[in-house]
Amino acid sequence: MTAALATTPATPFAAQLEAEIAALKQAGTFKTLRYIQTPMDAEVDMEGSGHALVLSANNYLGLANHPEVIEAGREALTKYGAGTASVRFICGTFTPHRALEEALAKLHFTQSALSYVSCWSANTGLMPSIAGSEDALISDALNHASLIDGCRMSKAKRAVYKHADMTDLEAKLKEAQGARRIFIITDGVFSMEGSIAPLPDIITLAKKYGAAIIMDDCHGVGVLGKHGRGTAEYFGVEGQVDIITGTLGKALGGAAGGYIAGPKALIDYLNQVSRPQLFSNALPATIAASALKAVEIMNREPERVARLHAGVKRMREGLKKLGFKPLEGDSAIVPIIVGETSFAIAMSKELLNEGVFITGFGFPVVPEGTARLRIQMNAALTDAQIDRALVAFEKVGKKLGVI
Numbered sequence: 001m002t003a004a005l006a007t008t009p010a011t012p013f014a015a016q017l018e019a020e021i022a023a024l025k026q027a028g029t030f031k032t033l034r035y036i037q038t039p040m041d042a043e044v045d046m047e048g049s050g051h052a053l054v055l056s057a058n059n060y061l062g063l064a065n066h067p068e069v070i071e072a073g074r075e076a077l078t079k080y081g082a083g084t085a086s087v088r089f090i091c092g093t094f095t096p097h098r099a100l101e102e103a104l105a106k107l108h109f110t111q112s113a114l115s116y117v118s119c120w121s122a123n124t125g126l127m128p129s130i131a132g133s134e135d136a137l138i139s140d141a142l143n144h145a146s147l148i149d150g151c152r153m154s155k156a157k158r159a160v161y162k163h164a165d166m167t168d169l170e171a172k173l174k175e176a177q178g179a180r181r182i183f184i185i186t187d188g189v190f191s192m193e194g195s196i197a198p199l200p201d202i203i204t205l206a207k208k209y210g211a212a213i214i215m216d217d218c219h220g221v222g223v224l225g226k227h228g229r230g231t232a233e234y235f236g237v238e239g240q241v242d243i244i245t246g247t248l249g250k251a252l253g254g255a256a257g258g259y260i261a262g263p264k265a266l267i268d269y270l271n272q273v274s275r276p277q278l279f280s281n282a283l284p285a286t287i288a289a290s291a292l293k294a295v296e297i298m299n300r301e302p303e304r305v306a307r308l309h310a311g312v313k314r315m316r317e318g319l320k321k322l323g324f325k326p327l328e329g330d331s332a333i334v335p336i337i338v339g340e341t342s343f344a345i346a347m348s349k350e351l352l353n354e355g356v357f358i359t360g361f362g363f364p365v366v367p368e369g370t371a372r373l374r375i376q377m378n379a380a381l382t383d384a385q386i387d388r389a390l391v392a393f394e395k396v397g398k399k400l401g402v403i
C-alpha cells in the first residue's frame with residue numbers, strides 16, 4: 001500500500017500475486033478499500049466520493065457514534081490507559097472486563113461470559129477447546145467463516161447439515177450418537193442471507209439427541225426481539241441455548257471485540273485452555289467500557305430497537321414497490337441477489353455515485369452466481385434518509401435493468 005513498497009522491484013512471488021490480482025481486475029471482481037473521513041453513522045464523508053448514506057455497516061443500533069458510548073471509552077482511556085499490554089491471565093484483566101462480562105451474561109440469561117478481541121477469536125478459540133477426537137460437531141452449511149474455521153481447528157468429527165434443514169440435522173445427530181459430546185453449531189442470523197435459524201426446532205432436536213447448542217448471534221443481538229436480546233428472545237426461548245457467541249463490533253458500539261456466554265464452568269475452562277485467551281492480548285479497557293455503555297443503552301431504550309424494525313419494514317416495502325425482490329426475513333439484513341460478482345460491484349459503484357454506500361458481495365464470500373447487494377439497516381437512519389436511498393435504488397435499478 002505504501003509508496004516505498006510500490007517502487008520495490010517485484011520478487012517472483014510478488015509477480016505471481018500481481019498476475020492473480022490483474023486477473024481479478026480484468027474480471028471486475030477486485031475489491032477496493034474506501035476510506036471514511038468522519039465517524040461511522042447514518043451518513044459519512046468518503047474520501048473521493050463525498051457524502052454518502054451508509055447501508056453497509058453493522059452499526060445496527062446506531063451506537064458507533066453515540067455521545068455516551070464515546071464518553072465511556074474516553075473516560076476508560078484516561079483511567080486505564082491505551083492498552084492492556086498483556087493477555088488476560090498474566091496481567092491483562094481490568095475491572096471493566098468484569099463489568100462488561102457480567103452485563104453480557106445477563107443479556108443472554110447465562111451464568112457467565114468471557115470477552116475476546118473479536119468474535120472471530122471467540123469462535124476459533126471455542127471449538128478446539130471443548131471438542132476433541134471423541135466428540136462431534138454438526139454445523140449448518142451457511143455458518144459464518146469463523147465457525148467453519150473453529151470447527152476445522154478442532155479434532156472432533158465434523159458433519160455439515162443442509163442450511164436450516166431439520167431432517168438433515170436429525171440424520172446427522174443420529175450418526176453422531178456414541179460421541180462423548182455432540183454440538184449443534186448455528187448462526188442465529190445468517191449474515192449473507194439475513195435468514196434466522198429455526199432455533200425452537202434445533203432446541204427440540206438437541207434435547208432429543210443429547211446435544212448442546214452453540215449459536216453465533218452476531219447479527220441477532222441488538223436486532224431481534226423486542227429488547228434486542230437476539231434470536232433467543234425473538235423465539236421466546238431465552239436461557240435454552242447452551243453457548244452464545246457474539247460481537248461488540250456490530251450493534252454493541254461497533255468498535256471491536258467478541259464474547260462467549262455460557263455456563264460458569266465453560267468460562268472457567270476457556271480461561272484455562274482457549275488459545276486466543278492464553279496467547280493474545282486482552283480487549284482494551286476502553287472498548288470494554290464503550291461496549292458496556294452500549295449494552296446499557298440498548299437495555300434502557302427498547303425504542304431504538306423498535307426504530308430499527310420500523311426502518312427495516314420501510315426499506316423492504318419500498319424496495320418491493322420498486323420491483324426489487326429482496327430475500328425475505330425479519331433481520332436487519334436485506335439482500336438483493338443480482339447474479340454475477342462484477343455486476344454487484346458495478347451496481348454498488350453506481351449507487352455510490354448517487355450518494356448511497358452499499359457493498360456488493362460475490363464469490364468467494366457467497367456462492368458463484370449469487371452475488372448480492374447486502375443492505376444492512378440501522379436505527380440511526382431516518383425515514384427521509386431511507387426514502388432518499390430508495391430514490392437512488394430506483395434510478396440505478398432502472399439504469400442497469402434490474403427493475
Ligand SMILES: Cc1ncc(COP(=O)(O)O)c(C=O)c1O
Binds near residue numbers: 118119144
Ligand atoms: C456471524 C458472524 N460471526 C462472527 C463474526 C466475526 O466478528 P468479529 O468482527 O467480532 O470478529 C462476524 C463478522 O462479520 C459475523 O458476521
